[in-house]
Amino acid sequence: MRIAITGGAGFVGRHLAESLDAEDTVIVSRRTGVEIDDVDALTAAFAGCDAVAHCAGINREIGDQTFQRVHVEGTRAVVEAAQRAGVKRIVMLSFLRARPDCGSGYHETKWAAEELIRRSGIDHTILKAGMIYGPGDHMIDHVTKAVRSWPVFGTVGFTEKKVRPIPVQEAVAVLRAALAGQVPESTVAVMGAEELELGAAVRRIARVAGRRPLYVPLPVWAIKALAQFTEWTMVTPLVAKAQARMLAEGVNEPAPYAPEPPVGIRPSLPFSEDLIRAALPEGRFGAGDLRVARWWASGARVRADRAVGSAR
Template sequence: MFSSAHVPRIAITGGTGFVGRHLANRYPEDRVVLASRRNGVDVTDIDSLTRAFEGCDVVAHFAGINREIGTQTFQRVHVEGTAAVIEAAQRAGVRKVILLSFLRARPGTRSGYHQSKWEAEELIRASGLDYTILKAGMIYGRGDHLVDHLSRTVQTLPLFASVGWHEKPIAPIAVEELVDVAVAAIDGRLTRSTVAVRGGETLMLSDAVRRVTATVGRRVWVIPAPIVFHYVLAQLAEWTMRVPLLAKAQAMMLAEGVVDAAPPADELPDDLAPVGRFDTAAIRAALPDAGRFGFADLRGRG
């Protein structure tokens, strides 16, 4: 454990991203190093990572993508990036690495996202460093993709297609509760462990849509649609949108449900297990400014 008199110094890859920003806000500015492309640190550049990690106690490796664009591939960002983070952490004398993975990251799927996240987990487990792997489910909060996209979708068109003829459940987790777990790991808990991190309530995506819709004061018609429809929609969105309404990896997530870890992972201790519900208050706190999808959301526009 870090002593109460010592606030750890933390490097966060993907530190300007959604979860990274929330974690950084928990600590004094002078105790956080943001290692991200926006700050000139390439996640595969071992030398620049080593310089960023110097003097840090912990690295929170939160860099990740949900679709591939140009050289930003799953292999490069998730696998090669994690290998570089490990070597840089070892060079810099970092005590622990915390990896943000996905609840159902595993080998043998058709998804490069799932496969590459799993390979990143395996690299961390074999690194010889202390580690905590957070296999997180669907994360929501201000600046997310879940509530942001759902709210803007129903404000654009009062129609939502549920994924598959037989919906699978989700257990959304508030980013604040995920960060609580990350902070506990930074403080020395969850040593050399891979833990499932899911929200305190399980529900169907269509129910989540209806709750978001009610919160923004709209009505929506929910209709079932085959999974192939969502894969086609996701591919079109990846081709045309700056931030896709739906990515192919996300379509697979929703098709199989986001509740159970695959392969099974450790459960969190009772005092760290998220309990928050996906209710009106939580949704309202996560809502973006009112608006709908438009031309500014297309690639090459805005």
Template sequence: MRVAITGGTGFVGRHLADRLGPADTVVISRRTGVAIDDVDALTEAFRGCDAVAHCAGINREIGGQTFRRVHVEGTVAVLEAARRAGVHRIVLLSFLRARPGTRSGYHQTKWEAEELVRASGLEFTVLKSGMIYGSGDHMVDHVTRAVRTFPVFATVGFHERRARPLPIADAVDVLVAALEGRMPHHTVALMGAEELELGAAVRRIAKVAGGHPLYIPAPVWAIRALAQVTEWLMVTPLVAKAQAMMLAEGVTEAAPPAPEPPPELRPSRPFSEDSIREAMPDGGFGLRDLRVVHRIIEHRRPAS
């Protein structure tokens, strides 16, 4: 099976490519020089592939990289390119709470991408994924670096939200099964085996990371304000506005409701200290994580 992976250098796409191996994958991303809305370039990339794993997505908007351009226009282009290239199966990685009628551009455009895939006429699987963690993620990575850097850690709201953290290995298992055609024409809710409060998840990560911050519950509006500031200041924000909404809602139920994978494919790994340790980065946050410092370093880097 030969698979084209959009967003193939991103978190999930990279792990999927590693699982399948270079001989069986075509990695597509801005880093490989293929724009997500370039139908002609996508068509050439898709030729000879049996399926497309559409993992491309963003959690914040920067310049022309808007939610609509990446999630909606990008999906339109991917579907058209798949038809032209003779690819008959597509697997879309979406978000658990993606739905219409929200104030979140992220949630709305992810939902529109789902609807485009379901109406495409291609064999499809839509994976509405919850909170995925693993090496290079935005969960264990960010919490670890934050508790190692700051003396205070803000939790979301005064009522505990819940989550079912999903190990990247389990997420890739289900992605591969969908690419093989084992869940055709289905929309599936993809979450981890263990459900726990977000605060408990943070404390478990902090314990493994060796951090001992003071935990302070903060109202949702304060987390959103923090998200806006970190989007302005950081290369990869401590928390993005779309992520703040995810945390405020909790990440345990699909919206609209969707079934979980069949029992034989359902994620089974717990949110254990060993799995957290495998995902953990070195060190904490530093000056290089600030956008202004990053730009200076990039400007001074000699051209290759």
């Protein structure tokens, strides 16, 4: 079976691609020169493919990469291109609590994308996934670098919310089962086997990373303010505004309701220290994580190139 993966250079898309036969896998991303809303380019990429794993998505808006463009217009283009190319199945990776009229651009555009898939007339499965972790993620990566960088760690709110973290290898297994038509429901909730409070998850990560910071509960408004600040200042924000909303709600049950995949496909691994350890990044946060540092380095390269040109 030949499969195209939108967002194939992203976290989940990359892990999915690595699990498949490279000769029968088409990676679709900006890095391969395909914009997510370019119907003609997508049609060419989907040619000869049996299925599309639609994993493209963003958790913050930068320039013209808006939620509306990537999630809604991108999904509309994916559907049209799949119809033109004769793709038989689309599997979309959505968010566990994507829903309409909730005041979050991320959640609402993910829901609008789900609806486009449902109305496409193409056989499909929508995976409403929770918090996925593994090598190269944002969850373990950012918590680990934060507790290595600062002696204090702010937790979200004064009432503990719950999460069900999913190992990326299990999320990929569900994606592959859905691509093969082995998930009977058209929309399923994909959550990890272990439910725990967010603070307990953070403390477990910190313990594996060898750190014991002081944990300080912060009101949700403060976390949202921190998210806005780090979106402005960091290349990859410590926490994005959409992520702050997710954490404030909890990531342990779907909204609206969707059933879990059948036993045998459903994730079954706990949020174990071994899996956390396998995902630990190197280092901590530093000046290189700041957008101004990247801007300065880019400018320095331009100035150096101009100086070389002048010397000639």
